[in-house]
Amino acid sequence: KAGVTQTPRYLIKTRGQQVTLSCSPISGHRSVSWYQQTPGQGLQFLFEYFSETQRNKGNFPGRFSGRQFSNSRSEMNVSTLELGDSALYLCASSLGTGISNQPQHFGDGTRLSIL
Amino acid sequence: TQLLEQSPQFLSIQEGENLTVYCNSSSVFSSLQWYRQEPGEGPVLLVTVVTGGEVKKLKRLTFQFGDARKDSSLHITAAQTGDTGLYLCAGADYGQNFVFGPGTRLSVLP
Numbered sequence: 001k002a003g004v005t006q007t008p009r010y011l012i013k014t015r016g017q018q019v020t021l022s023c024s025p026i027s028g029h030r031s032v033s034w035y036q037q038t039p040g041q042g043l044q045f046l047f048e049y050f051s052e053t054q055r056n057k058g059n060f061p062g063r064f065s066g067r068q069f070s071n072s073r074s075e076m077n078v079s080t081l082e083l084g085d086s087a088l089y090l091c092a093s094s095l096g097t098g099i100s101n102q103p104q105h106f107g108d109g110t111r112l113s114i115l
Numbered sequence: 116t117q118l119l120e121q122s123p124q125f126l127s128i129q130e131g132e133n134l135t136v137y138c139n140s141s142s143v144f145s146s147l148q149w150y151r152q153e154p155g156e157g158p159v160l161l162v163t164v165v166t167g168g169e170v171k172k173l174k175r176l177t178f179q180f181g182d183a184r185k186d187s188s189l190h191i192t193a194a195q196t197g198d199t200g201l202y203l204c205a206g207a208d209y210g211q212n213f214v215f216g217p218g219t220r221l222s223v224l225p
Contacts, residue, residue: 004157035215043158043203043215056213090157104148106157 004093004107012113018079021110025072025093031055032074033104034066037088049074050096078112086114118142119206119216127222131193136219138187138204145207147180147187152201152218161189194223 005024013019025032033056034046045058049068066076072093078085088109094102120139128134138147146165150158162171164180164187171178175198177190191198199222205215 033213042217043205045213045215092157103160103163106150106159108155108157 004091004105006089006091006107006110008110009108010111010113012115013081014115015081015083017081018077019081019112021076021078021089021091021112023074023076023091023093023107025074025091026105029093029095029105030072031094031096031102032068032072033092033094034074034076035090035092036060037090037109038086043090046076081114083114085112087112119204119214121202121204121216121219123219124217125220125222127224128194129224130196133190133192134194134221135188135190136202136221138189138206138216140185140206142206142208143184145184147184147207148205149178149187149189150203150205152203153199158201158203194221196223196225199223 004026007022023032031050033048035043036046037043046060046064047054047066048056052068063079068074088111090106090109092104092106094104096102122137146163148163149161151161152158162173162178164178167184168182169180175192179188187204201218201220203215203218207213
């Protein structure tokens with residue numbers, strides 16, 4: 001069974017640009033959550049999507065947005081990139097919504113570097 | 116905003132030793148999860164604890180959820196080099212807000 005797939009694995013952008021990251025969940029999983037991981041702040045929850053609807057949102061500015069497609073694949077977009085957006089962006093999928101009690105399966109992340 | 120603290124931040128031990136890492140908060144959580152993350156990879160779920168006072172064992176790993184549902188511990192018996200990694204605890208409150216601790220970085224030396 002294929003795991004969670006995130007593309008691309010590495011990305012280099014400059015300040016002010018925008019970026020789109022992609023996540024393909026495990027087959028049959030309908031919930032996708034996104035996280036930002038940095039050495040200083042650790043793992044921080046961005047948002048969760050279930051059945052193409054955002055179900056939960058963390059404390060990030062509006063420059064961070066996402067969407068989910070009918071096949072449960074999800075994309076995350078960051079506009080007007082800042083140096084502080086350099087991080088590992090992780091996607092996790094689970095069978096149902098309600099991330100607190102659902103086993104989450106993480107991808108290996110997209111490493112985003114802002115120059 | 117709930118905060119999860121983990122201690123110690125770093126731990127380096129010899130293979131065969133026992134260790135305990137801690138996850139603490141002033142908030143009550145409906146459930147708590149432990150993950151292990153290795154370099155270049157995403158976190159892998161080890162266990163979910165739901166009931167206050169609950170103890171779960173996974174081979175050499177023992178997880179405990181505090182009676183008040185505010186803290187948890189992970190005990191590893193006879194550590195092996197394969198246990199090396201970043202151990203993260205993550206808690207969910209009753210409003211489905213989910214927060215991760217900063218992690219304990221464990222190095223098990225041969």
